[in-house]
Amino acid sequence: MGRTGHELAHDSGFNNFDYRVAGDVRDPYPELAEARINTPVLAADQMAVDQNAPGSFVVFRHEDVARVLRDSEVFSSTILGDVMGEVMGHKIILAMDEPEHRRHRSLVSTAFRQSSLARWEERLVTNVVDDLIDKFVDEGKAELVIDFTFPFPTQVVAGVLGLPREDYLDFQRWAVAIITANAEWERGLKASSELKDYLANILDQRRTEPRDDLISDLAVASLDGEQLDDESIFSFLRLMLPAGVETTFRSSGNLLYLLLTHPDQLVAVRDDRSLMPQAIEEALRLEPPLLITTRVATKDIEMHGVHIPKGSSVTPMLGAANHDPDQYPDPDRFDIFRDPKQHMSFGTGPHMCIGMHLARMETRVAVNRLLDRLPNLRFDPEAFERDDPHIHGQIFRSPTSLPVIWG
């Protein structure tokens, strides 16, 4: 280690999950609000001549998003395998339907329980976070996207998997390349194959000598005497990169941005840390790191008078559901004191985010340690004026930068 985030950033474009993937949009919410009211089921390819041919549809209202995510018989997840399979592997639980999905999920779910994660909080997450803060704490200023929110979730996931610390930088490079595969396909495929070889080696070691880590858990996991095959294990481990690294990188940045731009609420959380969980949930609701997922209709259906032919893609717009005024009064306002209510940023239904307890815990620890160690944390007014930091993106969203000072 010993290299700073800045050095890594200047290395070769491995410093961000760039906007070619995220979409170049500053505020999608006015448009989403209009769609929620006027075209709750939007045909994204209205030029199609044949009304019965499969098309692409987007749903915006909270109730419809919930229905699509909960009814996995009508709205199948298999379409996600078409999109992600080549890079992530073809046995990703994200793209499975019931009952196969439930069986696979139960093989890995124990490791992601709240109670199983407690061991990582002290031993891993606090250390990762403190090591990162150590590097800039004496400077009096930092850019928290590069110095903090970008590196910390990768290192947490690497630690949970049980990878040696000296391999974290390699892991980070593979993670970025795989996550941005849509923008640089060859680089993504190459990283995917390198990561698989690397993990195969570790998996072999853990089969012989299991340790207290996730790869060992997966190596010995069994259901009805049946073990996970290697392809399932590699698929699951690679899925941890977009699902476990990128989302938390973005969501922790969004939380910090929202607190820094609402100093009264930042002070409230700083002075009463029991408010942290609801601050985390409110930031996830208002600014989800990922705005969409996709399903495919397994039969012809009607929604709000719109005919959706079998085989059509149906995209629940999570970001629109989270701003539905039927569910969340004054939905565009950041208010950590609002009556908390489940948002859609972790999804719902049988595929609800298996890593949500990890995400909540690592974000809580990360922001708590920042507030502990950086007194009077605030935006750097000069850099704020110059750089206009803001939350950005259409599909993925996170702050462009977080220039802060303290003391």
Add this chain to the structure above:
Amino acid sequence: MGLKISIDATKCMGSGNCLFWAPGAFELGDDDVAVVVDVNAATERQIMQAVDGCPTQAISVTKD
């Protein structure tokens, strides 16, 4: 006035989200099905948040 909580074990997927919303009221059994351990450990509001947050709508509540 007390709350009576029931969990449909055939629907429960073991997400553990109820443990987050209503700490102390629920636990996950070894079979990955949530069970009610102490209805009084959480407020009524927290219990209702757990009901709302359940991904498979497996929790129902009645008042007696």
